[in-house]
Amino acid sequence: MLNRVILIGRLTRDPELRYTPAGVAVTQFTIAVDRPFSGSNGEREADFIPVVTWRQLAETCANYLRKGRLTAVEGRIQVRNYENNEGKRVYVTEVIADNVRFLESNRDGGQREESYGGGDGYNAGGGSSRPAQPSRNNNVDPFKDDGRPIDISEDDLPF
Numbered sequence: 001m002l003n004r005v006i007l008i009g010r011l012t013r014d015p016e017l018r019y020t021p022a023g024v025a026v027t028q029f030t031i032a033v034d035r036p037f038s039g040s041n042g043e044r045e046a047d048f049i050p051v052v053t054w055r056q057l058a059e060t061c062a063n064y065l066r067k068g069r070l071t072a073v074e075g076r077i078q079v080r081n082y083e084n085n086e087g088k089r090v091y092v093t094e095v096i097a098d099n100v101r102f103l104e105s106n107r108d109g110g111q112r113e114e115s116y117g118g119g120d121g122y123n124a125g126g127g128s129s130r131p132a133q134p135s136r137n138n139n140v141d142p143f144k145d146d147g148r149p150i151d152i153s154e155d156d157l158p159f
Helices: 055-064
Strands: 005-011 016-019 025-038 044-054 070-083 089-102 114-117
Touching: 005 044, 016 055, 025 055, 044 055, 044 070, 055 089
Parallel strands: 044 089
Antiparallel strands: 005 025, 005 070, 016 025, 025 044, 070 089, 089 114
């Protein structure tokens, strides 16, 4: 069985950060994802997908994501249900994200992509609690020869 989803869209509002009674961070936000076709009136339609992140990823999303920012979300679809105050069963479908990529940066107008993972705290390696590290892509080739000597001290060498 496979339950995997990848979405790219814009946040409809700032993320909402809360903590469980056990002190675990959880963030909820919604992204608007354009449909690949126009509606009957010729306007582009969008789906509004609720996203949930947990632990370190939740705190990172709350700190850096803002309304309108283009974001990629990877995760799984989860359907849960509860009984509301009127005794009616309510079903909620949401994406539980384990990787969020910030596709735009406030500082440089969208030139950098940052990726944060480990959203639900579970992974194939045994559930490491190691904090997620950003993966930065500046579209600059670090191995490009610009003709200048490379300044490396003896302390920087691994041997």
